[in-house]
């Protein structure tokens with residue numbers, strides 16, 4: 001398929017097909033061109049330009065400070081690199097909760113300026129009007145329930161969500177509302193595995209879990225965490241596939257030593 005039109009190989013329709021045939025969906029975050037190229041070439045199905053960029057790229061403690069301009073900057077770098085995967089971009093805090101008109105305007109900016117494939121919003125019933133308005137404009141929307149990091153100041157903790165029955169019931173209701181509204185998929189973050197499985201079985205749209213157990217239709221992780229670039233974050237749900245912190249420290253320290261000792265550059269490394 002040609003990628004000139006920016007129609008990527010993985011579409012929201014394909015994700016639905018993957019769920020129906022029981023093929024698990026892989027999703028990873030990326031925030032810049034070089035990382036996105038690797039993630040796409042490695043065969044990841046969905047690249048998420050997450051507002052976790054606030055933490056791993058900008059060093060903020062929460063995702064709250066992220067702006068629409070920041071997200072568009074990261075998303076543009078990612079969409080320039082990705083040829084195959086579906087690119088989903090997080091709508092940052094404050095750009096969709098207030099009113100649905102503003103939500104649509106923010107989503108349109110992401111689609112036009114970043115050439116994204118879809119947007120992701122955190123929340124259920126409270127943001128339904130915004131979700132509906134964005135969907136009416138033909139923009140694919142992914143929901144996000146469970147732990148919603150943009151609400152950290154409301155809950156005050158990143159602990160597992162929906163352990164109590166009332167919260168679990170609300171989550172199930174919200175999941176159905178988002179599916180009925182027309183969302184193409186749903187991220188479920190840090191909830192009990194039984195609840196992740198139940199929601200995934202009840203919905204026809206794919207669910208992608210992060211700390212939601214093995215019963216969801218796919219998995220997502222933050223790339224800096226799973227590659228071990230960020231070595232200070234070790235929640236139970238995280239599996240590390242590399243120790244890039246150590247490898248990068250070793251490489252950079254060796255470079256410093258070589259420069260200081262005059263070993264670099266050698267005769268062969270100059271003109």
Ligand code: KIV
Nearest residue numbers: 029050051052187220
């Ligand atoms: O911002 C992000 O990276 C996310 C994932 C944790 C799902 O929303």
